[in-house]
Amino acid sequence: MSDLYAPLPPSKKLFNAAMSVTAFALSALALIPLLAMLWAILSKGVPHLTADVFTQLPAPAGMKDVPSGFANAIIGTGVMVAIAAGLSLPLGILTAIYLSEFGKNSTFASGVRMLVTILSAAPSIVVGVFAYGVFVLPLKGFSALAGGFALSVIMLPIVTLATEESLKLVPNAQRLASAALGAGYGRTTLRIVLARAFPGILTSSLLAIARAAGETAPLIFTALFSQNWLEGLLGPSASLSVLIYNYASSPFVDQNNLAWAAAVMLVGIVVFTNLLARWVTRNRQTTR
Amino acid sequence: MLPSSNPPPSNSLAPSSAAPNEGEQPPIPVMHVQDLSCFYGRHKAVEGVYMDIYEKHVTAIIGPSGCGKSTFLKTLNRIGEMESDLRIQGRVELLGKNIYAKGTNLNQLRRQVGMIFQQPNPFAMSIYDNVAYGIRTVSRPSRSVLDDAVESALRSAALWDEVKDNLNQSGLDLSGGQQQRLCIARALAVNPKVLLMDEPCSALDPIATMKIEALLHELKNKVTIVIVTHNMQQASRVSEYTAFFSTDEHRIGQLVEFGATSQIFLEAEQPSTRDYVAGRFG
Numbered sequence: 160m161s162d163l164y165a166p167l168p169p170s171k172k173l174f175n176a177a178m179s180v181t182a183f184a185l186s187a188l189a190l191i192p193l194l195a196m197l198w199a200i201l202s203k204g205v206p207h208l209t210a211d212v213f214t215q216l217p218a219p220a221g222m223k224d225v226p227s228g229f230a231n232a233i234i235g236t237g238v239m240v241a242i243a244a245g246l247s248l249p250l251g252i253l254t255a256i257y258l259s260e261f262g263k264n265s266t267f268a269s270g271v272r273m274l275v276t277i278l279s280a281a282p283s284i285v286v287g288v289f290a291y292g293v294f295v296l297p298l299k300g301f302s303a304l305a306g307g308f309a310l311s312v313i314m315l316p317i318v319t320l321a322t323e324e325s326l327k328l329v330p331n332a333q334r335l336a337s338a339a340l341g342a343g344y345g346r347t348t349l350r351i352v353l354a355r356a357f358p359g360i361l362t363s364s365l366l367a368i369a370r371a372a373g374e375t376a377p378l379i380f381t382a383l384f385s386q387n388w389l390e391g392l393l394g395p396s397a398s399l400s401v402l403i404y405n406y407a408s409s410p411f412v413d414q415n416n417l418a419w420a421a422a423v424m425l426v427g428i429v430v431f432t433n434l435l436a437r438w439v440t441r442n443r444q445t446t447r
Numbered sequence: 448m449l450p451s452s453n454p455p456p457s458n459s460l461a462p463s464s465a466a467p468n469e470g471e472q473p474p475i476p477v478m479h480v481q482d483l484s485c486f487y488g489r490h491k492a493v494e495g496v497y498m499d500i501y502e503k504h505v506t507a508i509i510g511p512s513g514c515g516k517s518t519f520l521k522t523l524n525r526i527g528e529m530e531s532d533l534r535i536q537g538r539v540e541l542l543g544k545n546i547y548a549k550g551t552n553l554n555q556l557r558r559q560v561g562m563i564f565q566q567p568n569p570f571a572m573s574i575y576d577n578v579a580y581g582i583r584t585v586s587r588p589s590r591s592v593l594d595d596a597v598e599s600a601l602r603s604a605a606l607w608d609e610v611k612d613n614l615n616q617s618g619l620d621l622s623g624g625q626q627q628r629l630c631i632a633r634a635l636a637v638n639p640k641v642l643l644m645d646e647p648c649s650a651l652d653p654i655a656t657m658k659i660e661a662l663l664h665e666l667k668n669k670v671t672i673v674i675v676t677h678n679m680q681q682a683s684r685v686s687e688y689t690a691f692f693s694t695d696e697h698r699i700g701q702l703v704e705f706g707a708t709s710q711i712f713l714e715a716e717q718p719s720t721r722d723y724v725a726g727r728f729g
Contacts, residue, residue, distance in 0.1 A: 333568060333570060335529060335530065335568070336564065336569075339561060339562040339634070341581060341584055341585070351570060
């Protein structure tokens with residue numbers, strides 16, 4: 160039985176080491192773009208992240224020694240994402256419940272599922288033009304409402320497909336157990352399926368919100384941009400993403416700096432939402 | 448009505464001996480299965496079953512894998528059609544009423560014919576809420592009434608002493624055997640007339656199995672039990688009646704023989720039954 164302790168031949172050891180090094184190196188290589196982007200944004204943005212940034216309006220181009228910020232863009236992004244969430248979360252979650260629990264593989268459900276999948280692949284600029292056509296033109300003006308609507312079209316398929324996946328992960332044995340106790344479809348869905356899938360649904364909702372917060376193209380045609388505070392939902396609105404789009408390519412250095420600071424803010428929102436989603440999921444799973 | 452006094456339809460095999468204990472009240476059929484065939488899509492899985500389920504007795508269903516035991520069991524509370532495209536022909540009567548009649552309230556049916564599954568499947572909620580789930584489906588009793596019902600169901604399932612101090616603990620944190628008894632308590636809480644058990648011990652260790660078998664002896668004073676099992680010793684230990692299912696040459700499941708358990712195990716009429724219970728199958 161001395162073979163049991165025989166060392167590996169040198170050629171295999173060498174191959175083993177070489178493959179390990181290669182795997183680590185390639186993983187590190189894959190991280191470089193992400194880290195480089197984060198470094199660029201943080202190093203150029205953080206120095207301009209002053210208190211003014213969160214409380215002031217953008218200063219007119221070229222004005223020196225005037226407090227400048229993007230408080231209106233933060234409010235605009237918040238309001239439009241809230242509108243989008245208010246429209247897409249109920250609709251998307253209800254659609255997912257229908258697809259997973261009631262429609263299943265019926266022709267209608269399969270059709271809906273296919274359309275939602277296509278919608279999820281629709282370029283965001285197309286969604287923007289669509290919202291321009293159905294909201295901006297009839298209302299004769301750019302508005303935060305139209306922006307929120309465009310973002311909801313982006314969010315809807317993400318919420319629907321991810322929620323359906325969460326619902327499908329609930330073991331069928333749980334549905335059968337509920338039915339065997341005389342509970343109808345409604346009670347089974349509400350008390351057993353949704354309760355069990357809740358962390359997953361919350362996670363997908365948060366990820367969809369993070370995605371919508373970073374979208375630019377749907378807003379260019381709908382909410383446009385504004386140097387001023389939000390004046391109601393029917394007026395144009397600033398947003399962080401469009402502010403970055405407008406100011407990053409501006410010839411004025413102050414505006415470039417504001418764009419970098421807004422980029423930090425936006426990345427911060429996205430990272431925070433993702434972490435929150437992870438935390439919610441983990442917390443739920445350990446207590447259940 | 449004695450099983451033997453029940454004139455069998457031509458292609459059925461009715462029990463050919465009297466109830467196990469002579470001199471007792473003759474058993475009353477609580478469910479009556481008449482010429483039942485089951486289909487998965489176009490495939491016929493079970494054919495021509497006639498069978499009576501006797502009140503407050505344990506009926507065991509034995510047979511080789513794929514003979515349609517579970518399929519048959521799941522027609523008795525119509526849970527099978529929820530899982531797959533199961534279709535049936537024939538009649539299944541619960542207390543004289545055809546459960547496949549149009550307008551059958553499936554929720555009511557399943558409250559009267561409860562089910563225990565092969566894998567314990569407690570809900571991801573507290574022990575208390577698991578047991579109260581079925582009760583809360585139809586009514587909102589006061590806390591004290593609900594407390595009593597939960598305690599009584601857990602006592603009937605021989606689980607109360609083990610969990611009485613941890614009723615708020617998640618049902619998923621219990622051991623496998625405890626989970627299965629929790630599922631039994633949960634089913635008993637809605638006062639079913641019949642309890643279907645689909646190999647309830649096959650995922651459990653021998654000690655947990657023993658506890659469930661002991662429980663069955665208690666339970667049959669309250670509820671009629673139909674148990675599918677792969678374990679012939681189990682069938683002989685727990686049941687008064689045994690049905691032997693097998694497949695014919697077309698792989699269609701059939702009820703080969705139904706009778707008092709002692710008769711099936713000691714002096715079965717059909718050669719295939721004798722071979723199976725003697726372990727000479729296949």
